[in-house]
Amino acid sequence: MARAAWRWERRPWWWPSRRPTGRRPSKQPTGWWTDSRRGHPSGRRRSSREGRSGSRGRCPCPGEAVSYHHPPPPPSYCGYCGGPLTERWVEAEGRQRLVCPQGHISYLNPKVIVSVIVEEEGKVLLLRRAIEPRRGYWTFPGGYMEIDESVEECARRESREETGLELELLGLVGIFSRPAPDGPGIVSIVFRGRIVGGKLRPGHEVLEARFVPTDAIPWDELAYDTTRQALESYLAQRGSPIVRP
Ligand SMILES: [Zn+2]
Known part of the structure; x- marks a missing residue:
């Protein structure tokens, strides 16, 4: 050509x-x-x-x-x-x-972000971001994957850094993407997890950490489209209704 x-x-x-x-x-x-x-x-x-x-x-x-x-x-x-x-x-x-x-x-390849939806007594752990982009909006523990770690290691490390909690991963919620040029070129891998140790101690990137009942998720204040997609998939897999306040 x-x-x-x-x-x-x-x-x-x-x-x-x-x-x-x-x-x-x-x-x-x-x-x-x-x-x-x-x-x-x-x-x-x-x-x-x-x-x-x-x-x-x-x-x-x-x-x-x-x-x-x-x-x-x-x-x-x-x-x-x-x-x-x-x-x-x-x-x-x-x-x-x-x-x-x-x-x-x-x-030019996308970057990989790994996150965890942490379950406790029917609630999910949401974090309010203390840093840009999307400061003040809600998401779950997660972050950029390092080149020398596995996705599971990344999920546990980011959760530890942002919440102080040690997690056991229970399974995959899904894989979501924000391709360029409309998005930054990101692949987002989201696990389910449960707490097996540590104490909830939000890191410097977090304004506030809260266990939220699934019928009180702040859908209009979520940080990203992929945050919303992952929570919707998670609720669908649990058979829980999506309740928008
Ligand atoms: Zn060269």
């Missing part, structure tokens, strides 16, 4: 919101793969001047400092060799990709 010439005006939705300046961005991959014991695949070390850049992650919505509900900006440089990434048609995959001069493809 013929490839149209690159034009800024026809950039895809995930392209950085500013024109490229030609200046090398102060951005290098960080994480376990840059651990000195493992070494970066490129063999390159980060210099002290290279930190996280500020402006590229800004949200296009007025008044919002950081992009939370849009996909994050894509990388400018290859994570394997450090070469500049350009948008190219990859025939074998049938879509546009970010490719470096050496042919490494930088895939």
Whole structure:
């Protein structure tokens, strides 16, 4: 298939919101793969001047400092060799990709969030968020999965950090998604769980923790669509009616 010439005006939705300046961005991959014991695949070390850049992650919505509900900006440089990434048609995959001069493809994949609906005496544990995005809205314990843990480990760790509770996971409620470009590009995995230890002690990301009867769930004050979908699935699986106050 013929490839149209690159034009800024026809950039895809995930392209950085500013024109490229030609200046090398102060951005290098960080994480376990840059651990000195493992070494970066490129063999390159980060210099002290290279930190996280500020402006590229800004949200296009007025008044919002950081992009939370849009996909994050894509990388400018290859994570394997450090070469500049350009948008190219990859025939074998049938879509546009970010490719470096050496042919490494930088895939843009969703992030995984793992959460738990904690049951106790017919009630569910809801947390009111103390942090943006959606500060003041209700959700359940959960968060971003780390690359070196399983989904079950993530569910128990996030619950421990946010509530102080040790959980036993009872089963899967469901898997929900908020794809880009309307959402941030997220896959949300939600378990059912019960308390097996610890004490309810909300963490710094939580304004308030409350066990809520299932007929008093604040449907209009839930943080995300996926929060609502998961609670609806959970109630349907329990055979409980959905009561909207
Ligand atoms: Zn490369």
